[in-house]
Amino acid sequence: MTSLSRRTLFAGTAAAALAAPGPASAAPAPASYRQALDYAVAKLRAVAPTVTSFPQGTKFEKWTFDAGGGWVGGFWPGLLWMAYLDSGEDKFRALAQESALRLAPRRTDTGDHDLGFLFSPSWVTAWRLTGDSSWRDGAVTAADSLIKRYNPAGRFIRAWGKLGTDDRAGRVIVDTMMNLDLLCFASQATGDRKYVDIAVAHAQTTAAHLVRPDGSTCHVFDFDPATGAPIGQNTVQGYSPTSCWSRGQSWAIYGYTRMHHRTGRAEFLSTAREVADWALDHLDADGVPVWDYRSPLAPNDIKDSSAGAITACGLLDLARATGIARYRTTALRILDALCRTCLTTRSTRAEAVLARGTRNRPSEDGVEISLPYGDYYLMEGLLRVLRPDQVAKALDL
Structure with missing residues (x-):
């Protein structure tokens, strides 16, 4: 893997962008979007100053916390950045940076494949919005930690288990598609292809084994960690190994669309579709x-x-990449449904914005609760419609 310039590395992306159709025509955003975003920002304005840890989910409508962040720690500073983009309030900017800094010890955590979830909405966004190189450098350190989990025999990033152990050493999950953007960022920041090459390899392996011929996805696929030989599909959070866990499907939609955006590879756009x-x-x-x-x-x-x-969010990205109106129309339909039927507006106790989230149905862990990533992606989706230029700056769209 050799070093190369940023211009060379991402030339394919620029060429693809020039060749791609323009964004699908946009219908006017309903007033409910603006009301929902105002509600989210007001909720964060009231709740965020009292939060000194990382929300994981709600219990009786109040946030529960993990001091280390778990796998979702990046979404809280990400939420604060989204609120800053919409409101321009310096208080949100300060709270976002304070929260992100609490993730600093996780930069060197080689025991977790979710470093993209932790550092993309927090540190990478901080770099793009502040220009402070310490955020960029910290995110690259996290990418260095993540690629240590790469298995070259199977061309995949190991999902779970401590390195050096046999604990689920050959296990891949569809969620990891969302961690690849951190690797693409690291190649952009350093000019070194090694990160994006691993991201491409993992995405190709996921497409070959976790994406079924009909376009549905399995949650888990197991490989022989020594040889990389495929063993078979499985699940932890889906109904069965042959079912289709909806959040996993959403990770695939968003993840493959973003991989196409970062690399310009037509194969990833095809899989996203x-x-x-x-x-x-x-x-x-x-x-x-x-x-x-x-x-x-x-x-x-x-x-x-x-x-x-x-x-x-993934469909709005895909509409931009393809010009296909159906993707944007359905994205708006989903956002409208969330704004009409899933907000916590009727509760005086609720600390979160979006209700009716389900963390892990088979284990009865977090059923019909609020989740930090639910709030985050709701705000991101609303901003994509209402403030596309602002969110493009934060996400490098």
């Missing part, structure tokens, strides 16, 4: 995904509003 088309064909009539699209109780089973918010 396949998984998006399958999700659109299976989205419930009410616009909010059921927790697993293939649950035997669907469409009348428990919902996952966070899957809806993530899907909406």
Whole structure:
């Protein structure tokens, strides 16, 4: 893997952007979007000054916390950055930076594949909005930690288990598609291809084994860690190994669209369209995904509003990349459904914005609660519609 200039590295992306269709025509944003975003910012204005740790989910409508951040720690500073983008209030900027700094010890954590979730919404966004190189350098350090989990025999990033152990050493999960953007950022920041090369390899392996021929996804796929030979699909958070966990499908939609944006590779746009088309064909009539699209109780089973918010963001990205109006229209339909049926506006106790999230249905862990990533992607989606130039700056769209 050799060093190269940023211009050379991302020339393919620029060329693809020039060749791609323009964004799909945009319908006027309903007033409910503005009301929902105002509600989210007001909620954060009231709650954030009292938060000194990392929200993980709600219990009886109040945030519960993990001092180390768990896998979701980056979404709290990310939420504060989203509030700053909309309001311009320096208080949100200060709180976002204070919160992000508490993640500093995780930069060298080689025991977690979720460093993209931790550092992209927090440190990478901080770099883009402040220009302070310490944020950029810290994010690159996190990327260095993440690539230590790369298995060259199987061409995948190991999901779980401590390095040097046999604990789930060959396990890959669809969620990791969302951690690849950190690697693409590191190659952009350093000019070194090694990060993006690993991201591309992992995305190709995921497309070959976790994305099924019909466009649905499995949550987990196991490989022989020594040889890289495929073993088979599995699940931890889905209904079954052959079902389709809706949040996993949303990670694939967003992740492959973003990988196309970062690399210009047509194969990733094709995969993004396949998984998006399958999700659109299976989205419930009410616009909010059921927790697993293939649950035997669907469409009348428990919902996952966070899957809806993530899907909406991915579809808005995909509409930009393809010019296909259906993707944007469905994204707006999902956002409208979330704003109408999933906000916490009727509660005087609620500390979060988006209700009806489901963390892990099979283990009965966090069913019908609020989740920090649900709030984050709802705000990101609303900003993509209402303040596209501002959010583009933060996300490098």
